[in-house]
Amino acid sequence: MLYSDRMSTPGSLAEPARVAVIVNPTKVDMEALRAAVEQAESDAGWAPSLWLETSVDDPGQGRAREATAARVTAVLTAGGDGTVRAVAEGMLDSGIPMVLIPSGTGNLLARNLGLSLGKLSDSLTTAVTGVDQAIDVGVAELTRDDGSVERHAFVVMVGIVLDAKMIAATNPNLKKRVGWLAYVEATARIVRDVDAVRVRYTLDGSAERATTVHTLLIGNCGTLPGGVLLLPEAQIDDGLLDVVAMRPRNLWGWMRVSYAVVWENGVLQKTKVGRRILAADRSVRALRYFQGRRMTLAFERPEEFEIDGEEMGLVTRLEVRVAPASLVVRVPRES
Numbered sequence: 001m002l003y004s005d006r007m008s009t010p011g012s013l014a015e016p017a018r019v020a021v022i023v024n025p026t027k028v029d030m031e032a033l034r035a036a037v038e039q040a041e042s043d044a045g046w047a048p049s050l051w052l053e054t055s056v057d058d059p060g061q062g063r064a065r066e067a068t069a070a071r072v073t074a075v076l077t078a079g080g081d082g083t084v085r086a087v088a089e090g091m092l093d094s095g096i097p098m099v100l101i102p103s104g105t106g107n108l109l110a111r112n113l114g115l116s117l118g119k120l121s122d123s124l125t126t127a128v129t130g131v132d133q134a135i136d137v138g139v140a141e142l143t144r145d146d147g148s149v150e151r152h153a154f155v156v157m158v159g160i161v162l163d164a165k166m167i168a169a170t171n172p173n174l175k176k177r178v179g180w181l182a183y184v185e186a187t188a189r190i191v192r193d194v195d196a197v198r199v200r201y202t203l204d205g206s207a208e209r210a211t212t213v214h215t216l217l218i219g220n221c222g223t224l225p226g227g228v229l230l231l232p233e234a235q236i237d238d239g240l241l242d243v244v245a246m247r248p249r250n251l252w253g254w255m256r257v258s259y260a261v262v263w264e265n266g267v268l269q270k271t272k273v274g275r276r277i278l279a280a281d282r283s284v285r286a287l288r289y290f291q292g293r294r295m296t297l298a299f300e301r302p303e304e305f306e307i308d309g310e311e312m313g314l315v316t317r318l319e320v321r322v323a324p325a326s327l328v329v330r331v332p333r334e335s
Contacts, residue, residue, distance in 0.1 A: 017046045019072050019073060019099075020049065020070065020075045020076065021037055021051050021052065021075075022075060022083070023051070023053055023054065023079065024054045024078065024079030025053050025054070027083070027104060036120050037049055044128045050072055052067060059082060059086040060085075060090060061089050062090065064090025067096070068091060072096065073096070074330060077100055079103050079104060081104050083103075084104075084109050084155060085155055085310070088137060091327060092326050095328060098328065102117045108221075108309070109221070112156070112222070113133075113236070113331055114331075130330040131330070132328050134325035134327070135325070135327050135328075135329055136237055136240075136323065136324050136327075137153050138219075138322055139320070139322075139323050140218075142305060142315045142317070154307045155308060156220060156308045156309070157217050157221070157308070158218050158307045160199075160215065160303050160305050160306075196212045197212065197214075197301075198300050199211060200299075203290055203294075211245065214246050216244070217231075219242045219243070237324075239324040239325075240293060241291065241293065241295065243291070243292070244288070244290075293321060294319070294321040295319075295320050296319045297317065297318040298317045299315070302314035302315060302316050303315060303316075
């Protein structure tokens with residue numbers, strides 16, 4: 001949902017705009033960021049910005065609540081996917097727009113919104129001249145083995161089994177050197193040792209069903225690092241979650257999964273002819289897809305879980321739902 005013009009935000013019209021800058025100091029060049037923001041303030045006639053740094057104790061949720069309580073007109077968010085997720089969680093239903101300054105390895109929300117990556121000037125131009133778009137956010141309620149329950153928001157996707165184990169196995173030093181390719185290395189290293197798991201699930205209140213999966217992902221949007229289109233039907237503002245279950249039984253099965261992601265999703269889904277081929281021959285589909293607004297998952301034993309690329313430990317049950325149009329992001333104005 002695009003607003004026809006800049007969304008009205010808290011604050012008096014007589015006062016100059018004031019933004020908050022929430023920054024993960026381990027991800028950005030603070031000196032360069034401050035200089036660029038101060039120049040944007042001067043050019044746009046903004047009041048001095050509210051600067052808030054994340055920390056281990058507060059990865060962004062608390063800082064976001066501070067920013068919204070200060071009634072700023074926008075929140076600039078500089079960090080990786082974990083920082084973006086945490087800030088988004090703290091800004092839900094605030095109506096204040098988030099401006100992304102992509103500073104991580106994946107930058108998945110920025111990629112799915114088609115934003116410029118790695119160019120600070122483009123992000124600040126968007127902050128000043130962009131338009132506001134309401135997008136969906138996923139909410140995951142997870143139950144631990146001891147019965148405790150936690151609730152977390154996500155903007156991209158959550159995953160269990162292989163996907164979560166891949167996140168846990170990724171070498172952080174390799175990730176710094178080669179970026180998202182470190183995930184490929186981790187997957188290749190562990191895939192043979194990951195057993196399929198039995199999961200009971202419901203979708204939008206359906207009767208409970210059971211299946212076996214090697215990995216299952218629930219997404220708010222569908223593009224991964226490297227431009228890999230994992231969830232071809234996913235739209236970030238359609239009020240739906242997209243689910244994919246991977247169930248290969250052997251090496252040939254994994255080859256079919258790779259074929260589906262690279263050829264079907266990456267090539268056939270992008271053309272009218274290709275979509276007609278897929279519609280006529282569903283037998284080539286190696287992945288099982290679902291769509292819905294709420295999904296519950298229960299496991300026979302605790303399973304590893306990740307959220308927006310962040311390892312979250314073991315869970316025994318998940319309830320995932322979509323919160324439609326609950327986050328406002330600022331995107332470039334079309335020329």
